[in-house]
Amino acid sequence: MIIDHPLLGPRDSSEFTYLGDARLIDRPDPDGQDAAAAFYDYAYLRDNPAGWHRELWFHEAGDRSWLVVTRNTLTHEISKVELASDVARVQGRSK
């Protein structure tokens, strides 16, 4: 596969390490009322869709960016590649 890195352009997927569901960005509030349940959900319950999936890839043999790659797990088509830090900010993460 080829991943179109937003800063570096198209790179072979062998340069990357795969993590999984991009929902891992949405780490629950540790002080929330149902923190234990929310963290259980966060750590263990992930979707495994046959089709479009937003997932985290790490450019380990490259610039060490974490990327959010929108990939179709059936066809390996990639429709979007974003910097994970941009996605995280949009989703309200800060410090």
Next chain:
Amino acid sequence: MSQKNRIEGGQINRDVSLNFTFDGRRYSGHAGDTLASALLANGVRLMGRSFKYHRPRGPMTAGSEEPNALVQLRSGALQEPNTRATTAELFDGLSATSQNRLGTLSFDLLAVNDRLSNFLTAGFYYKTFMWPKAFWEKLYEPVIRRAAGLGSLSLEDDPDVYDKGFLHCDLLVIGAGPAGLMAALTAARSGADVILADEDFAMGGRLNSETLSVGDVSGVDWAAGTVAELAAMPNVRLMPRTTVIGAFDHGIYGAVERVGDHLAVPQAGKPRQILWRIYTKKTVLAAGAIERPIAFANNDRPGVMTASALRSYANRFGVAVDRRAVIFTNNDDGYRSAEDLHAKGIRVTVVDPRPDVSVLRDYEVLAGAQVVDTMGRLGLTFVKVRLADGSERTIECGALGVSGGWNPNVHLTCHQRGRPRWDDGLAAFVPSDLPTGMHVAGAAAGDLSTAGALAGGQRAAQDALALDGAMPPLPEAEDAPVNITPFWYVKGDGRAWLDQQNDVTVKDVRLSHQEGFRAVEHLKRYTTLGMATDQGKTANMGGLAIMAELAGKAIPEVGTTIFRPPYTPVAIGAFAGRHRGAEFHPKRLTPSHAWAEEQGAVFVEAGNWMRAQYFPRAGEENWLETVNREVLATRNSVGVCDVTTLGKVDVQGADAADFLNMIYCNGFAKLAVGKVRYGLMLREDGIALDDGTAARLAEDHFVVTTTTANALPVYRHMEFVRQCLVPDMDVQLISTTEAWAQYAVAGPNARRVLEKIVDQDISNEAFPFMACGNVTICGGLRARLFRISFSGELAYEIAVPTAYGDALMRRIMEAGAEFEITPYGTEALGVMRIEKGHATGNELNGTTTAANLGMGRMVSTKKDSIGAVLSRREGLNTEDDLRAVGVKPLDPAQRVPAGAHLMAAEGPVDAARDQGYLTSACYSPNLGHHIALAFLKDGANRMGETMRVVSPLTDEVVDVEICSPHFIDPEGERLRA
């Protein structure tokens, strides 16, 4: 008997004679021959024995789809089994042997299997060898493996070199027949970067095997001229002897180039084969078509082959398989074979099951007739034909060409799960949904005429590259329509072979259907139809057609099995490339590696690093003696250990302390500048991830260390937290593992050694336990000093830029000479940390929590950190949780095996009564007996208890006492000295 079947014509170079041997007999052929064509020229049709029944077999094709003529090439370590004689390019000195026989090829003792064929039908193994169970491994399997099979391995290391390479282009053209050549020419003339790959050593594809003309020259000359034009263009890379084996995601293709297979020895400095990864924007697949056979009784004798193969041998190689030939065809292309053979002076009779075909030809045509049987023990001698009127006639001949029609070569179009579409006109599958960027042209697309191929090639290149404007006119070429009446097999009682590589007959398919294996994928597994080296290239269609007939369905309703890469078999060596033996993965050496070698160190691999394991000295009888000496010398005076391999991460920025608070379960915000703290990282599920130290060199600057093995994953995890969870923190990370060489100097005399090297005051007052800082050494070289201890002794770790590592190690040895400083390796390091009760990967094993490790109180509840919430889960905090303990044998002479389990002192021993397990064990030279670290249920409250250590693997039971894991200096006085 020199090349008695050689006839005039062909593209072999008769000026160059090549000598070779087959099964020890000497033959000669010419440059341009394949092993198969040269053997046929010498009158050798028998080239192998079949897989299951050991039936005599000869080549069925003249290409890579060959199921039968598999031979072993070369000998000794270079021996290569299962090579197709039909693609093996002849070279001088080639030695080949037949395979899968007991005795000689012409008298194979295992041919007895053929007499037992009534018992050896489809599913035979499954049905027969089920009982008794133990017989399978001990008796049945070895016997079956001996009797059935293909070639054998040399069992020696492959001395050949294989390489891998990467190529990029605008257009990859696969196949250099008329369609591929025209596509490549069209694209190249437009200025595009073109790669043209073809599995054959001579480009031209089918044109090389035909007598057709293209424009006003022969097809052969047109191909040669076009190849020459392409070769002269700088934007074209021609890759003959290159098989594109797979179409992968996003325009990536795999290809194997046989660089040296056609040479006796690969050229100096060149590999035998190269596995290319080709990145292309667009692809034109022009892989041609494969002629398929018709099944009839005894259709597998040497001399029976596809009609187009007979034609190839005659036209391209100047070989008449026999002077008398029969062509059995259900389509008009069979007549082209007949005409070409006839023109070469071969007496031909055509047998055509279609009743209404014209018999007005220059050769005999038997319309409405079928071949019903053949004769000839080791090669075809007679063909039995049932004529239109039902009478039978026997024709004496040594060559029978069969044509059941042509299958477009859709293989690569299916690698992305594309399913081909049935075409009634061709009675064959044609490409349907294609991998992104792929265009198909010529016979592969179902355009079986030369004119269709030329036009298709041009159009495909135009479409692929979006070329506008008028294209130059195409040369004139034959444009014969396809006339075919599907005909798959001749009804009768004899064994009619569908898959000759796997010895699958029409009857086997029928039996499979009868026994309920009706899905095409089940048929394949049950009968093995379409398996092994040829993947059923000539067999699958016949099997499908018979399945369809039995099920009363149309062929497209039955479907096809899935084509998967590789297109043809690839040597494992090509996949491995240079990644083998010591080069399997990179080897990392620390800056003082050469010094360690000089000391005679024995090395061990750790996270790709070569670490000194121990430093044996003359007179020491075993490693334990060496390790004991290193441990005692360190504990009694001073030792030095290379700890460069520990992961180092530089953490800088205004929010650096907050960041460490996030990744470590214990607090770091209040760590003073100039201090080091032990830190434990958890995974988000509350399990320990890694441990190490963080040293605060400035308000906004920390140096984090990780274990050697986890350097990469921990860094990856830290970047995940930084970028994905706290993107606005002012913090930057960089791995500096390779930037600094680091040495641990440990033992009561450690300070005295380092005082001679470090420029600053490092007294206990000025530089106490857990101090750190930037220092200078040797009169000005910048260095970092940490007063941390893994061994439990007074110890320092000193780091210098990598380039000075070797010099510093030598300097430390010099300075320590008066204290008899002793270098120690990872074994002594391990002993000392077990004596001290320090955890490593054995304890942080992916299942243990901070509480298990006895560090539960370290998990701060005053702040958030990764893993904190889930570490408080009820299930991880029960009363009888595992706790880290020490274990010592009651009998000091006994050893305690690591990995063993803890059981109560009395009572039965079983998994239900398991109390815990040993993680690390060693002999402690300081205590004079073995010791171990363990996890024990409620271990903290069981000190002094007597238990049993049980190791079913090594059959050991040892009585032990549970004790503190801190065997040496539990109060920590030594490290604070």
